[in-house]
Amino acid sequence: MxxxxxxxxxxxxxxxxxxxxxxxxxxxxxxxxxxxxxxxxxxxxxxxxxxxxxxxxxxxxxxxxxxxxxxxxxxxxxxxxxxxxxxxxxxxxxxxxxxxxxxxxxxxxxxxxxxxxxxxxxxxxxxxxxxxxxxxxxxxxxxxxxxxxxxxxxxxxxxxxxxxxxxxxxxxxxxxxHLPEGEPLFAPDDVTDRPERFLAAELIREQVFNSYAQEVPYAVAVEIDTFQEQSQEHGGKDYISAILYVERDSQKAILIGRGGAMLKEIGTQARQGIEALLERPVHLELWVKVYPDWQMDRAFLLRLGY
Ligand SMILES: Nc1nc2c(ncn2[C@@H]2O[C@H](COP(=O)(O)OP(=O)(O)O)[C@@H](O)[C@H]2O)c(=O)[nH]1
Ligand SMILES: [Mg+2]
The missing domain is CATH 3.40.50.300 (P-loop containing nucleotide triphosphate hydrolases)
Structure with missing residues (x-):
């Protein structure tokens, strides 16, 4: 050359x-x-x-x-x-x-x-x-x-x-x-390759980790069931419903709390985090399901992106 x-x-x-x-x-x-x-x-x-x-x-x-x-x-x-x-x-x-x-x-x-x-x-x-x-x-x-x-x-x-x-x-x-010289791989505004629904699920899981003692966080997997942007039914807010899987009935009871108080608190905290992320108002619904041994289910783990 x-x-x-x-x-x-x-x-x-x-x-x-x-x-x-x-x-x-x-x-x-x-x-x-x-x-x-x-x-x-x-x-x-x-x-x-x-x-x-x-x-x-x-x-x-x-x-x-x-x-x-x-x-x-x-x-x-x-x-x-x-x-x-x-x-x-x-x-x-x-x-x-x-x-x-x-x-x-x-x-x-x-x-x-x-x-x-x-x-x-x-x-x-x-x-x-x-x-x-x-x-x-x-x-x-x-x-x-x-x-x-x-x-x-x-x-x-x-x-x-x-x-x-x-x-x-x-x-x-x-x-x-110490990085090699080269052309950028991502657009200047890209922050991650993970979709918003993944980040929303992570914000919910983070709240669970921050709100419960030892056992429960490790038993929980979060899956976003519905993610509707600017839903008409919810006054133009994004509608997100998420399922929190736990391994046992006892964990479900702890997660929900007396009269649903704990779950409500997690929902509020997670919603605020998701709204900050999306910069839009969000209507968040959380559901709890028991799924024994979900940690052993390869297909389930893949579906959640693990
Ligand atoms: N005191 C102190 N705590 C830290 C520091 N960095 C992280 N932590 C805390 O260590 C804990 C684990 O942090 P995290 O980032 O989740 O660790 P990871 O598991 O390695 O990703 C959290 O409570 C953090 O707030 C630090 O520089 N000083
Ligand atoms: Mg970490």
Whole structure:
């Protein structure tokens, strides 16, 4: 190819897929939401809130990053759902141009060793983000950074706090710097490839995770039954009806609450979240059904996009 005399040298455009990996509850979804500046991925104080590989796209003048939030590596593999969570997390690592491995400011444990094994297997380019540094004192960080540096040739090791947020801009700059040059894959306004009905179901599931104690959230699957935009029957609001599947009658009773109070509360919270997402008024109806062992039903899991 003949070299052209350059009159304007625009900075190169960096573009690529970045998988956010790590054990459950380290703050992967919180980090992705803050990075893309959009409340896309469900967040709760409980591990394994995320059940899908979720794409979040961030576009700027000279870069586009396609982040993949992942369920994270579970420590156990009991049922079909666990297996799917693990395989979609591993898939996301394989697909990525770059992996951001998120850890807590603690020495590496079994899951971290396993994850690094996966990275090593493919000689993956990876950045380590040590999250939740707001919870520890500075001197505690250094030995953690050293321990990780010994385990894998991370491109960068960046201490951050996704909630404050602190260090996230630095992290983003480093991510972009290490992405290949290339053309954008998504339109500038695209935030995700997930349809609105998926995001609505996730907002409902997030409320369940934030409103109930241990057992119930893990027993719940949410399916959007009807999604009618600007329904005439509902005064021009979007009409959404969703089914919350639980495994047992006892869970159904807990989910609904005395006189339906709990379900009503979840409905109100979720509706507000969905309205913020769609920027339209919404009429939301929630139904509860018992479906024993839905976590074992491969076809059902596929239907829900797991
Ligand atoms: N103190 C603190 N908490 C955080 C931070 N990042 C996330 N969290 C909390 O950790 C919990 C799990 O976060 P989430 O993003 O759902 O983790 P994920 O399972 O890795 O996606 C939530 O309660 C978050 O608010 C952080 O930087 N500092
Ligand atoms: Mg998550």
């Amino acid at each position: 003949q070299s052209q005399p350059e009159t304007h040298s625009a900075p190169p455009f960096h573009c690529g897929t970045v998988s956010i990996a790590g054990r459950p509850n380290v703050g992967k979804s919180t980090l992705m939401n803050i990075l893309i500046d959009f409340k896309l991925s469900a967040v709760s104080p409980k591990p394994k809130t995320t059940r899908h590989k979720i794409l979040g796209v961030l576009t700027d003048e000279d870069y586009q990053v396609a982040f993949l939030d992942t369920p994270g590596l579970p420590s156990r593999r009991h049922d079909e759902l666990d297996r799917r969570l693990l395989s979609s997390s591993l898939e996301a690592i394989h697909e990525a141009d770059l992996v951001v491995m998120v850890v807590e400011p603690k020495p590496p444990g079994e899951i971290e060793h396993r994850l690094i094994g996966e990275l090593r297997g493919e000689s993956k380019q990876a950045i380590l983000a040590i999250n939740k540094i707001d919870l520890v004192k500075k001197p505690e960080l250094l030995p953690v950074m050293e321990a990780y540096a010994r385990l894998y040739p991370f491109l960068e090791i960046v201490p951050i706090s996704a909630v404050q947020p602190d260090g996230v801009d630095t992290l983003l700059n480093l991510i972009v710097r």
